[in-house]
Amino acid sequence: MNGSKHISNCYSALQGLYWMSYGAIYTFAAVVLLDRNYTxxxxxxxxxxxxxxxxxxxxxxxxxADRGKRFSLRSLMTLICLLTIVPMVLLFFxxxxxxxxVCYVILLLLHLAFQPLLSALGMHLLxxxxxxxxxxxxxxxxxxYAVLAFFLGSLTLIFGLRxxxxxxxxxxxxxxxxxxxxxETKRSGSSIVSSRGTVSILRENHRFAVLCLGIILIFISxxxxxxxxxxxxxKIGKGNQxxxxxxxxxxxxxxxxxxxxxxxxxxxxxxxxxxFTAIFFVLKAIFVPLAPTLPLIYVAFLTQIFSFALxxxxxxxxxxxxxxxxxxxxxxxxxxxAITIGNIAGSFLCGHFITLWGITAAILVTxxxxxxxxxxxxxxxxxxxxxxxxxxxxxxxx
Numbered sequence: 373m374n375g376s377k378h379i380s381n382c383y384s385a386l387q388g389l390y391w392m393s394y395g396a397i398y399t400f401a402a403v404v405l406l407d408r409n410y411t412x413x414x415x416x417x418x419x420x421x422x423x424x425x426x427x428x429x430x431x432x433x434x435x436x437a438d439r440g441k442r443f444s445l446r447s448l449m450t451l452i453c454l455l456t457i458v459p460m461v462l463l464f465f466x467x468x469x470x471x472x473x474v475c476y477v478i479l480l481l482l483h484l485a486f487q488p489l490l491s492a493l494g495m496h497l498l499x500x501x502x503x504x505x506x507x508x509x510x511x512x513x514x515x516x517y518a519v520l521a522f523f524l525g526s527l528t529l530i531f532g533l534r535x536x537x538x539x540x541x542x543x544x545x546x547x548x549x550x551x552x553x554x555x556e557t558k559r560s561g562s563s564i565v566s567s568r569g570t571v572s573i574l575r576e577n578h579r580f581a582v583l584c585l586g587i588i589l590i591f592i593s594x595x596x597x598x599x600x601x602x603x604x605x606x607k608i609g610k611g612n613q614x615x616x617x618x619x620x621x622x623x624x625x626x627x628x629x630x631x632x633x634x635x636x637x638x639x640x641x642x643x644x645x646x647x648f649t650a651i652f653f654v655l656k657a658i659f660v661p662l663a664p665t666l667p668l669i670y671v672a673f674l675t676q677i678f679s680f681a682l683x684x685x686x687x688x689x690x691x692x693x694x695x696x697x698x699x700x701x702x703x704x705x706x707x708x709x710a711i712t713i714g715n716i717a718g719s720f721l722c723g724h725f726i727t728l729w730g731i732t733a734a735i736l737v738t739x740x741x742x743x744x745x746x747x748x749x750x751x752x753x754x755x756x757x758x759x760x761x762x763x764x765x766x767x768x769x770x
Contacts, residue, residue, distance in 0.1 A: 377503050382553045383494060384509040388516030389550065390490055391623075393543040395521040396536045397460075397483050399619050401476065402599055403612060404463075404533050408472045412603070416723020418473050419599060422480030423716035427709045429485050431702070444556045445496060449489050453548035456482040460537035460544075467534070479540075484715075488708035493554070495692045495704065507633025507685040514630055514681070518623035525616030573699055573706070579752045580694065580703075583646070584710040586748025587687075590650055591714025593657035593738035594680065596722035599715075603731040610666060618666075622673050626681035633685045642690045643753035645682060650749035652679035657739035661732045693756040 405415045433448060459475040459482075466472070494506045520539075527535055574581040597604070598619075605614050629636070637645055652675045659672035691703035718738060725734030 379497060379502050379554065380504045380509070382550060383497060383504060384512045386490065386493075386547060386550055387509045387513035389543050389547045390486065391513035391517035392520040393483065393540050393547075395517050395524055395619065396540040396543065397479060399521060399598070399615075400524065400528070400533070400536055401480065403528070403602055403615070404536060405473070405476060406602075407533050408467065408469050410469070410473065412600075412726045413723045414473075416599070416719045416721070418477055419480065420716040420720035422477040423484065423712045423719065425477065426481040426484040427712045427716070429481060430488060430705045430709050430712070433485055433489060433705070445489060445493055446551055446554050446556055449486065449493065450548050450551045452482055452486050452489070453544045453551065456486070456544045457541045460541045463537040464534055464541075484708070484712055488705040491688045491704045491708070495688065497554075499692075505634060506688060508631045510685050510688075511627045511630030511633070514623040514626035518620040518627065520620075521616050521623060522620035523616065525611075525613035528612055573695075573702060577694070579754050580706075582748050582752030584706055584752075586650065586745040586752055587707060587710035588714045588717070589745030589748060590653045590742050591711050592718040592721065592745075593735070593742040594653060595715040595718030596735055596738040597657065597660055599719050600722055600726065600731060600734070603726060604661060604669070604735070605666075607731055608665060608669075614666065618669065618673070621670060622676045622680075625673065625676045626684070629677055629681035630685055633682075636682075637686065642686055642693060642756040644755070645686045646690060646753045647749050649679050649683040649686065650746040652677075653683070654739060654742045654746050655679075657735065657742045661735035661739075690753075690756060694754060 401419055402415050405418060406412075410418065433452075456479065459479040462475045463472060463479070466475075494504060494509060497504050498506065524536075524539075527539075574584070601618065602612070602615050605611065605618070656672065656675035656679050659675060660669060663669040663672045687707050688704065691707055695703040722734050722738060725737055728734075729737075
């Protein structure tokens with residue numbers, strides 16, 4: 373049990389480091405690129421390109437992790453960590469506009485590709501009897517993000533935006549070191565592993581395909597708000613410091629939901645939980661751009677409690693519940709790919725919408741798209757039956 377508890381603590385720390393890096397890399401992506409003389413529409417295009425390449429890369433990474441013959445999940449994640457440091461070093465030493473754009477595309481590609489593997493590692497540990505509470509670990513990730521995000525705005529004012537790749541590099545180096553504490557997840561030749569591709573899995577799971585479409589549409593609005601939050605704040609006379617504080621606030625809200633996830637959803641159907649979250653994604657997309665003052669923006673972001681905060685752990689458990697053993701990593705990757713495609717469309721479309729109509733109208737258009745996503749959630753999410761947590765998860769809660 374002591375060894376298992378050590379693994380659980382390491383996994384929580386890994387979640388913390390990853391979501392801190394998310395703050396340094398993704399949350400301030402628009403700020404960095406705008407500072408290097410890109411326009412709103414160009415920023416959207418660059419982030420969209422990164423998401424496209426990441427969506428293409430993720431199925432290959434997931435398939436390698438599912439088969440586990442050449443790469444263990446741990447070694448694949450370590451390799452991605454080390455590769456991610458390279459574009460951050462280049463961003464620090466070479467601030468030229470063109471090179472910055474290329475580096476940021478590569479950086480976001482690798483950073484986003486790491487996320488489904490991190491979720492899959494948690495599910496692998498749970499499925500193999502390790503002492504782990506995924507919701508609590510993910511909540512620690514949000515709290516770690518909150519702590520760093522709160523100070524990032526001030527740090528950029530003191531040290532400049534070039535402090536961001538330094539912080540990101542240090543975090544990914546720590547992640548690479550920490551990963552060595554985990555057991556190898558390489559499969560033996562006798563393991564039952566699906567050889568089906570992503571398209572084949574979606575064809576055989578029509579409702580899962582509809583749900584993935586809903587995730588894409590919902591995350592168009594979610595991504596638009598996250599990517600262009602700086603413009604929402606600038607509209608009411610605020611800037612980088614407030615951006616860090618607002619994003620820290622939303623992460624704190626996520627923390628309390630995620631850390632108590634198993635208590636909140638115990639005995640409930642995971643499909644119904646996902647439908648419930650979709651309603652609040654739509655409400656957030658409406659309330660945030662219409663908030664005329666900073667205090668009302670904080671009130672609008674209370675919808676984060678029942679949208680992203682609840683969706684994140686619920687979607688991981690959902691994919692783990694409805695897909696067979698050989699497709700579980702692919703299932704995590706498909707959900708992340710759907711989120712990534714939503715990020716692509718959200719960044720690209722909203723950047724151009726801002727140029728045409730301004731920030732408020734742009735976000736509200738994405739809210740209308742999210743309504744269609746809400747319908748897809750209700751049509752696509754299957755009943756999984758009551759969520760039942762293993763004894764190791766119950767122990768983790770106590």
